[in-house]
Amino acid sequence: MTNNPFPSHKALVPFVSVDHMMQLIHHIGIEPMLIGLAAAIEQDFKRWELFDKTPRVASHSAEGVIELMPTSDGEVYGFKYVNGHPKNMKEGLQTVTAFGLLADVGNGYPVLLSEMTILTALRTAATSALVAKYLAPKGADTMAMIGNGAQSEFQSLAMKAVCGLKTVRLYDIDRAATRKAAKNLAGTGLTVVECTCAEEAMEGAQIITTCTADKQCATILTDNMVGPGVHINAIGGDCPGKTELAADILHRSDIFVEFPPQTRIEGEIQQLAPDHAVTELWQVMSGTAKGRTSDAQITLFDSVGFAIEDFSALRYVRDQIKDTQFYHDLDLLADPDDPRDLFGMVKRATPQ
Numbered sequence: 001m002t003n004n005p006f007p008s009h010k011a012l013v014p015f016v017s018v019d020h021m022m023q024l025i026h027h028i029g030i031e032p033m034l035i036g037l038a039a040a041i042e043q044d045f046k047r048w049e050l051f052d053k054t055p056r057v058a059s060h061s062a063e064g065v066i067e068l069m070p071t072s073d074g075e076v077y078g079f080k081y082v083n084g085h086p087k088n089m090k091e092g093l094q095t096v097t098a099f100g101l102l103a104d105v106g107n108g109y110p111v112l113l114s115e116m117t118i119l120t121a122l123r124t125a126a127t128s129a130l131v132a133k134y135l136a137p138k139g140a141d142t143m144a145m146i147g148n149g150a151q152s153e154f155q156s157l158a159m160k161a162v163c164g165l166k167t168v169r170l171y172d173i174d175r176a177a178t179r180k181a182a183k184n185l186a187g188t189g190l191t192v193v194e195c196t197c198a199e200e201a202m203e204g205a206q207i208i209t210t211c212t213a214d215k216q217c218a219t220i221l222t223d224n225m226v227g228p229g230v231h232i233n234a235i236g237g238d239c240p241g242k243t244e245l246a247a248d249i250l251h252r253s254d255i256f257v258e259f260p261p262q263t264r265i266e267g268e269i270q271q272l273a274p275d276h277a278v279t280e281l282w283q284v285m286s287g288t289a290k291g292r293t294s295d296a297q298i299t300l301f302d303s304v305g306f307a308i309e310d311f312s313a314l315r316y317v318r319d320q321i322k323d324t325q326f327y328h329d330l331d332l333l334a335d336p337d338d339p340r341d342l343f344g345m346v347k348r349a350t351p352q
């Protein structure tokens, strides 16, 4: 990977490839990694006010969206590049792919570059489980998992690792997706039930996760399907014009969000008035707002994915790869002997 003619002068940037990320997961273990990521995200939500926050920068097209998600805690800067293309799956491509970067705010130099397609699935699942830890009814051990695509096994395992989930009830309009998820979850310790409709998946479930991909406002859950006391973890509605829940459900729920200015554009609450009351999750985690207050309450995590979760995930990875072989050194930064002599550095390079 590194082809460096001036090794003694180079500042190299650690790069975690897809292959290395997979090896890191096996090295740490997927459930300990999900627990570690949830802890890192919780730490950062508890110091929320320190961060630069902005709704992500989105470039929409007829087929999907490409987004940049930046943030900084004043010492470290991070961003993620991520796409969302629901039609990709039919072409044998991922709906969501991503990579991300951390940099030193002091000098602006990158300190980590990483794949984030797998890391996004892990951090989204860790965030869901962290939020469920605060909001799901006590003793919740059964989850309906509606949408059994790329995110689904990560979501199920995070709920097991962080919240003690015992049973997952799977449903997807595509039976092949449900069979794939059931096969992948076999042997994980979860009881897996394959269901033939969303209503069946929701029987006895205290947590309902919707994680479908459609480039339109879909109605995955209708009002009559949702009984009192459940926690809804709504993952798939994360773009303007892309929602999963009937608006009536939102009116019966207490709604919890990551960053309201972004969620009002992208989340389920785009269906509501712009001043509809929502609670910010960082306030629940830092004890300044209430989470679940009654057994009958419906709590809804209107998840869209926020830059701070990616920042947390990247800093977790940065810490975990130290003293391992799970990264390459990338020759990403020019480093002339005299910082002003960039041209001289080019002249000195040996033509290949």
Ligand code: NAD
Pocket (backbone or CB within 6 Å): 084, 086, 089, 095, 096, 120, 121, 124, 146, 147, 148, 149, 150, 151, 152, 171, 172, 173, 174, 177, 211, 212, 213, 214, 218, 220, 234, 235, 236, 237, 238, 303, 304, 305, 306
């Ligand atoms: P995917 O394409 O791999 O899987 C989506 C699944 O949903 C497919 O199996 C499809 O058959 C199923 N589906 C579509 N319509 C359905 C319906 N009406 N009922 C049941 N199943 C249905 O996508 P993925 O990578 O698993 O992502 C799922 C969704 O989560 C996407 O919309 C993505 O944008 C979103 N996402 C959100 C976050 C976040 O932080 N909130 C992070 C990552 C992905």
